[in-house]
Amino acid sequence: MPLTDTACKNAKCPADKARTRFTDAGGLYLEVVPTGGKHWRWKYRFGGKEKRLALGTYPQVSLAIARRTRDDARVMLKSGTDPVAAKQDLKRVAKVSLETTFEPVARAWHEHWKSSKSPRHADYVLRRLEADVFPEIGKRPIADLTAPILLAVAKKIxxxxxxxIAKRAWQTCGQIFRYAVANGLLERNPATDVKPSDALKPRIKTHYARLEAKEMPELLRKIEAYQGTPATRLSMKLMALTFVRTGELIAAHWDEFDLEAAEWRIPKERMKMKTPHVVPLSTQAVEVLAAIHELRGLNGLLFHGERDHDKPMSNNTILGALKRMGYAGRMTGHGFRGVASTILHEMGHRHDIIELQLAHQERNDVSAAYNFATYLPQRRKMMQEWADHLDKMRSNAKFLSIAGTKRA
Incomplete structure (x- = not known):
């Protein structure tokens, strides 16, 4: 049977074996070693000999990406080219190019750097380099680049x-130059000669648009009556009930949910603080998830794109829906977090429990496992009371305050 995301996630190798292979299809398999490493391989024949092409490491390379890479290699094989030899030739060309211009160095850095990043973030960083940096300095000898030249690139952005984006471009270039220094291509990093704050405008911190608590009843009723796609309406309902970050919501996978335990466990790779996070699910949240299941099934993403089911829906989907309901400039997906924080404090819930559920705390490696389930019974109770409170607001047009709900 072909592999699934859940099977890849749960794949393990017995300690008494050197490796275990989990077969997908068309020669693709996931090789797992006792230490937990999971590596994609593609088995094929060329010139009468069996060969294997390394396709990357799971979960950095997802099942969908591994399949697409296998298919690309198949096309190359059918044209008479050995995929392994082509990969080796590409490495040799890149090695030669590293000694000359900025772009090949940057791409080599990105290939090295992306292994510990989410595919989505890694793709974003590369696209920003391609749009803003490579056109300016990509073909220039890396040894000739100076701080004023880098500053001109940032100022243009x-x-x-x-x-x-200008500051991030500067920081990314700094990382690329450090990589070049570490690999003996440069003697020093020119990006360290100037700090972005020395020449770029300071960022004016703005708060996400959000409604007042008294405006929530009307918004909740409009969400319930929303005439757009059912998936968008359900995503807004789940956002209101869980008040997670927009990115955490739209990229959610079904294998993160345990509906029997009423828990959503978000892996550290998808969290801003890079530590896992548990979201206790109210009965209302479980009902919304059941509706999503009925609408789209239990495989892959909860909220996939309309055209590409391997990618999450756009960041702007919820924002666009709020705009169509008349909340342009007044409410965002992130605004649900601010409203929830305000109302939960007014309801008398403890600040540290609210902050923990919002996943605001900075956590170190020692405390991460502890914080994962800290105050879970209290948080579970709080999330149910929050869901019940939303029901009351939605059903009562005159519900403008939380009088009588304050906790002792």
Whole structure:
């Protein structure tokens, strides 16, 4: 049987074996070693000999990406080219190019750096380099690049109003130069000569648009009556009930949910603080998940894109729905978090429990496992009371306060 995301996640190798292979299809398999490492391999024949092509490490390379890479290699094989030999030739060309221009160095850095990042974030960083940096300095000898040249690149990005992107471009270039120094291509990093704050405009911190608590009843009723796609309506309902970050919601996979235990366990790779997070699910949240299941099944993403089911729906889907309901500039997906925090404090819930459920705490490696389930019974009770409170607000047009709900 072909592999599934759940099977890949749960795949293990017995301690008494050197490796275990989990077969997908078309020669693709996942090789697991006792230490927990999981490596994609593609088995094929070329020139009468059996060969294997390494396709990356799971979960950095997902099942869907591994299949697409296998299919690309198949096309190459049918054209008469050995995929392993082609990969080796590419490495040799890149090694030669590293000694000359910035772009090949940057791509080599990205290949090295992305292994510990989410595919989505890694793709974003590469696209920003391709859009803003490579056109300016990609073909210039890396040894000739100086701090003023890098600053000119950042200033050009800043002139279009993208202050944050300008600073990130500077920081990314700094990482690329450190990689070049570490690999003997440069003697020093020119990005260290100037700090972004020395020349770029300071970022003006803005808060996400959010409604007042008294405006929530109307919003909840509009969500219930939303005439857009059912998936978008359900995503807003789940957002209100769980108040997770938008990115955490839209990229959620079914294998993160235990509906019997009424828990959503978000892996550290998808969390801002890079530690796992548990979201206790109210009975209302479980009902929403059941509706999503009935609508889209129990495989892969809860909220996949309309065209590409291997990718999550757009970050702007919820924002666009709120805009269509008349909340442009007044409410965002992130705004549900602020409203929840305000109301839960007014209801008398403890600040540290609210902050923990919002996943605001900075955590170190020692405390991460402890914080994962800290105050879970209290948080479970709080999340159910929150869901019940939303029901009351939605059903009562005159429900403007939380009088009588304060806790002792």
């Amino acid at each position: 800043e002139t279009r109003g993208a202050v944050d």
